Amino acid sequence: MNLIYKRFSVVIILTIITAIIIFRIENIEPLKNKMLFQFPMQIDQWTGKINPMDEWVFESLETPYAILRNYHSTKGNDINFSIVWYSDKEIAFHSAAACLGGTGNIVKVDELYDIKTQGNQIYKIGRIITDRNISNYLVLYYYICDGYISGDQVEIRKHVMMKRLSSKRTSAAFIRIMMSVENELEDANAILEDFFIKTIDPVTKYTNTKHIIEEQRKG
Numbered sequence: 474m475n476l477i478y479k480r481f482s483v484v485i486i487l488t489i490i491t492a493i494i495i496f497r498i499e500n501i502e503p504l505k506n507k508m509l510f511q512f513p514m515q516i517d518q519w520t521g522k523i524n525p526m527d528e529w530v531f532e533s534l535e536t537p538y539a540i541l542r543n544y545h546s547t548k549g550n551d552i553n554f555s556i557v558w559y560s561d562k563e564i565a566f567h568s569a570a571a572c573l574g575g576t577g578n579i580v581k582v583d584e585l586y587d588i589k590t591q592g593n594q595i596y597k598i599g600r601i602i603t604d605r606n607i608s609n610y611l612v613l614y615y616y617i618c619d620g621y622i623s624g625d626q627v628e629i630r631k632h633v634m635m636k637r638l639s640s641k642r643t644s645a646a647f648i649r650i651m652m653s654v655e656n657e658l659e660d661a662n663a664i665l666e667d668f669f670i671k672t673i674d675p676v677t678k679y680t681n682t683k684h685i686i687e688e689q690r691k692g
Contacts, residue, residue: 504561504689505685506685508688512556520546521554535563536563538558539555539557539558540556546664552650552665556648557647558644558646561645564630564645566629569599569649570601581602588669597625598623610653611658613650614647618646619682642682648676
């Protein structure tokens, strides 16, 4: 009987916490991140080119804040790069594998993958290998919430929830880095890893809630 009472109490507490979160979220204005579109076009040896998106794409993503670009390196490599950003009131992440599958890709591998930087920082992100029109594509993807990076969508949602419980505004974004595999998979993987490491700082800056709120207040 005591065990049943404890379980019932836990359910009640969780229900109250959920109600508080929903109330707080429903009574706040969504953040606006216009600075996202100022994301650097030049990153080290990489030069970006805007890949325009139709209005229906933004509608399907459920956010007006997204960029899609092709970056070309001085070494002749090409990468497709995208950021989809959400205010804490409107987070509607889509599965990376599902998004790729919806554009004709056959997902062969979808796994969590460790990247180690020169400073021995380890990031656990997502990695996908797809097959499309007899070509293989390699994708690295991750979610970020104010500098916290993970390839696990659930972990990011927990991070957002904990911030909202402490009455702090926050936001989250989905980042995808993708290229075709022309030769060896390991070569493509090394290129994407290098691009990931080079873009960590600008991605963190242009998706950071504190910076976004400061820019929003400036008008």
